[in-house]
Amino acid sequence: MKKIEVLTEDGCARLGIIRTAHGExxxxxxxxxxxxxxxxATAPKDLQDMGIKVILANAYHLYLRPGDNLIREMGGxxxxxxxxxxxxxxxxxxxxxxxxxxxxxxxxxxVFQSHIDGSRHFLSPEKVVEVQxxxxxxxxxxxxxxxxxxxxxxxxxxxxxxTSRWARRCKEAKKADDAMLFGIVQGGxxxxxxxxxxxxxxxxxxxGYALGGMSVGEPKSIMWxxxxxVIGSFPREKPRYLMGLGFPEDIVEGVRKGIDMFDCVIPTxxxxxxxxxxxxxxxxxxxxxxVKDESPIDDMCGCYTCKTFSRAYLRHLFVxxxxxSYYLNxxxxxxxxxxxxxxxxxxxxxxxxxxxxxxxxxxxxxxxLQDEHSIRDGSDAGRTGGR
RNA sequence: GUGGCUGUAGCUCAAUGGCAGAGUACCUGACUGUGGAUCAGGGUGUUGCGGGUUCAAAUCCCGUCAGCCACC
Numbered sequence: 001m002k003k004i005e006v007l008t009e010d011g012c013a014r015l016g017i018i019r020t021a022h023g024e025x026x027x028x029x030x031x032x033x034x035x036x037x038x039x040x041a042t043a044p045k046d047l048q049d050m051g052i053k054v055i056l057a058n059a060y061h062l063y064l065r066p067g068d069n070l071i072r073e074m075g076g077x078x079x080x081x082x083x084x085x086x087x088x089x090x091x092x093x094x095x096x097x098x099x100x101x102x103x104x105x106x107x108x109x110x111v112f113q114s115h116i117d118g119s120r121h122f123l124s125p126e127k128v129v130e131v132q133x134x135x136x137x138x139x140x141x142x143x144x145x146x147x148x149x150x151x152x153x154x155x156x157x158x159x160x161x162x163t164s165r166w167a168r169r170c171k172e173a174k175k176a177d178d179a180m181l182f183g184i185v186q187g188g189x190x191x192x193x194x195x196x197x198x199x200x201x202x203x204x205x206x207x208g209y210a211l212g213g214m215s216v217g218e219p220k221s222i223m224w225x226x227x228x229x230v231i232g233s234f235p236r237e238k239p240r241y242l243m244g245l246g247f248p249e250d251i252v253e254g255v256r257k258g259i260d261m262f263d264c265v266i267p268t269x270x271x272x273x274x275x276x277x278x279x280x281x282x283x284x285x286x287x288x289x290x291v292k293d294e295s296p297i298d299d300m301c302g303c304y305t306c307k308t309f310s311r312a313y314l315r316h317l318f319v320x321x322x323x324x325s326y327y328l329n330x331x332x333x334x335x336x337x338x339x340x341x342x343x344x345x346x347x348x349x350x351x352x353x354x355x356x357x358x359x360x361x362x363x364x365x366x367x368x369l370q371d372e373h374s375i376r377d378g379s380d381a382g383r384t385g386g387r
Numbered sequence: 388g389u390g391g392c393u394g395u396a397g398c399u400c401a402a403u404g405g406c407a408g409a410g411u412a413c414c415u416g417a418c419u420g421u422g423g424a425u426c427a428g429g430g431u432g433u434u435g436c437g438g439g440u441u442c443a444a445a446u447c448c449c450g451u452c453a454g455c456c457a458c459c
Contacts, residue, residue, distance in 0.1 A: 035421055056420070094420040115422085141420075184420090215419045243420040250419075265421045272423045288414070326423055 020138035037081035060092030068134035076136030097146035156188035180207035208239035271329035281365035303335035
């Protein structure tokens with residue numbers, strides 16, 4: 001069954017539509033992270049006004065607090081959190097990885113301690129699906145094991161096997177017909193294990209395929225090599241989701257390779273840390289050099305923050321720890337990412353994505369020190385992809 | 388007016404004759420399926436000022452200025 005309608009393709013880049021119980025999502029799409037069902041420092045209306053169609057919530061966090069059963073009693077996450085758009089929930093597999101000290105992975109599932117109160121919990125693949133259905137997610141993710149970098153071949157192989165067994169159990173546990181369930185490809189940075197993982201998941205026929213365990217400390221060129229290794233084998237009519245990425249340059253690169261969906265904490269977390277995106281790269285609003293800067297963050301940006309405030313005032317708000325700083329910065333960064341995705345879709349639609357890609361590479365300066373590194377890696381990966 | 392106490396980084400304060408330090412603030416960097424969190428790096432100084440003693444003074448002596456307290 002068709003889970004994404006591919007409207008047009010430009011090279012490997014795809015323009016498409018994913019239809020969920022809460023509307024249509026044009027792809028390629030960037031999903032802002034809203035762990036608690038809401039994007040930090042914003043209100044749902046702000047995102048709706050910008051044209052955001054889908055956010056990413058987190059089953060692990062919502063399970064611990066306020067509890068998935070409570071959310072179900074309150075009518076589901078959409079009603080509870082006042083969000084009409086689509087919601088994708090991450091299963092908590094990544095939290096098991098990132099909160100590693102507290103966890104124990106067994107065949108049955110994961111035992112872990114709450115980071116909130118230290119209480120012990122057990123999450124199985126079945127439980128994770130139940131939690132996401134209670135929450136009322138439009139797109140659910142399987143429980144997976146995200147292995148650190150570097151990990152041995154033997155450990156990674158066993159981990160892929162476990163992730164596949166868990167994926168099958170997730171698939172069998174799923175009841176809700178109106179929700180999709182995505183499988184997550186693991187395999188660390190061993191091409192044959194990535195292929196094995198992808199093939200085993202495809203045999204189970206998920207609604208979409210995610211690439212997990214990326215950007216965990218490995219060189220970017222290796223990460224893109226893994227994407228190249230498996231993406232060609234994915235079915236055309238299923239969404240492809242690169243989990244946890246990334247910076248604008250990562251997204252442009254991913255789209256070029258055929259990725260449809262992205263999520264990342266960067267635009268929102270960086271906003272709260274004063275790091276703001278412009279069409280040339282990133283600036284940090286806390287820097288003293290902006291103390292009398294009357295210009296907006298980006299004079300080409302159409303967001304409320306840029307239309308209303310100077311860098312000088314935004315710096316003042318940030319330095320003063322004024323709450324509005326987090327709001328205004330977040331609004332800007334999400335608007336920036338959304339505009340980037342609109343531009344990308346427009347380019348694919350017009351068959352000019354390659355030109356867009358080249359122009360982006362030429363003008364984009366990434367972050368401060370991160371710049372050269374990212375662009376160099378991106379270029380290498382780009383050549384590989386072009387062959 | 389007399390006596391006493393205090394004066395060191397933007398702020399609060401350490402260092403009792405031996406390389407002028409801490410917390411905070413500030414400056415800089417990191418952050419990739421979110422802790423507005425956190426982590427890493429940086430000392431930014433006429434030790435109120437001017438003399439003196441000493442191999443060596445924030446430290447001891449003299450003078451002076453400022454703030455505070457007590458007493459005329």
